[in-house]
Structure formats: structure tokens, C-alpha cells
Amino acid sequence: MNIPFLGNRGEKHGVRDAAGIAELLSECELLRSHAAQEGVQLDDSASSLEALDQLVPRWRDDEETLRRLGNDAGLYLGTVIVRTVPGAAWEIWPDGQPVVRLVSGREFDVVASGQEWAVSGVPELSQLYAEVAEE
Incomplete structure (x- = not known):
């Protein structure tokens, strides 16, 4: 996921602060809505x-919804990691791609992982979280 509006313009408007980025990236409206319809509270x-x-995975029938x-x-997934794994933080690559940086310095492309999960269910989000939380 590329977030072009967080580029230089975001820095000028104060969107680059960690709390602002975390709040923006945690919205996940479609996922939250879909989960709520299924009785799952995020x-x-x-x-x-x-x-x-x-x-x-009923969403797999619609390419746009799937993406x-x-x-x-x-x-x-990134939001959960940032909020629960000590030292984890959002990082925005120059191309606008949000990743999670762990205290070890490893960067984790959570969006790519989320897309793999949506398409195939593997690896599971909880499994990815467990791997990152152990690091």
C-alpha cells in the first residue's frame, strides 16, 4: 500500500509524527466493518x-474487496504489533509503503503479509504476530 499523501506534504502538515501515523494507519475501515458484520470485535x-x-473468506469473490x-x-496486523510489541514502530519508506520496524532493526512489510492472508489465509495473522512478538 502506497500512501503518497504522507510524503513531503505530510511532513509540512505534521502528519509525520508517530502518533499521527499510527492513528491514520489503524483505521482499517473495511476490515473493521467486515469483522463487525461477522461478530468479531477488533x-x-x-x-x-x-x-x-x-x-x-467471503471477500475472495471480489477482486477489489480482496485487495x-x-x-x-x-x-x-501492524497496528497490533506497534501497540503490543515493545519498541515496534511504524516506518514509512520513501515510496510511501508503511512497514513496522522492530527494536532489532528488522522491517516487516505487514501490508504484503495482509494481502497474502486475504488471498490464501496463509500465513495466519496470529502466526505472523507470534513470530514478530518473539523476536
């Missing part, structure tokens, strides 16, 4: 990732 916890992994939901799933 509370930014690791257990909510497990609940997402259990959803029936958008995959982006949201990745951003939600």
Missing part, C-alpha cells in the same frame, strides 16, 4: 488476530 489485541483468522481488505488486514 480491539487491537493479539486475540483479535486469532478471531480474524477464523473468518470465512482493499488485504491492505487493511496488513495495517491492522
Whole structure:
């Protein structure tokens, strides 16, 4: 997911601060709406990732929804990591791609992982979280 409006313009308008970026990236409206329709509350916890992994993937029939939901799933995974893994933080690459930087310095492309999950369900979001949380 490329977020071009966070480029230089974002820096000029104060959007580059960590809290502003985290708030913007945590919205995940389509995923939150879809989860709520299925009775799943997304509370930014690791257990909510497990609940997402259990959803029936009805979105796979619609290419546009699949792409958008995959982006949201990745951003939600990143949100959970940033809020629960000590030292994890959002980083925006120069091309606008949001990634999570771990305290080890490793950068984790959560959007690519979310898109893989939306398409195939593998690897599970909760599994990805567990791998990152152990690092």
C-alpha cells in the first residue's frame, strides 16, 4: 500500500509524527466493518488476530474487496504489533509503503503479509504476530 499523501506534504502538515501515523494507519475501515458484520470485535489485541483468522473468506469473490481488505488486514496486523510489541514502530519508506520496524532493526512489510492472508489465509495473522512478538 502506497500512501503518497504522507510524503513531503505530510511532513509540512505534521502528519509525520508517530502518533499521527499510527492513528491514520489503524483505521482499517473495511476490515473493521467486515469483522463487525461477522461478530468479531477488533480491539487491537493479539486475540483479535486469532478471531480474524477464523473468518470465512467471503471477500475472495471480489477482486477489489480482496485487495482493499488485504491492505487493511496488513495495517491492522501492524497496528497490533506497534501497540503490543515493545519498541515496534511504524516506518514509512520513501515510496510511501508503511512497514513496522522492530527494536532489532528488522522491517516487516505487514501490508504484503495482509494481502497474502486475504488471498490464501496463509500465513495466519496470529502466526505472523507470534513470530514478530518473539523476536
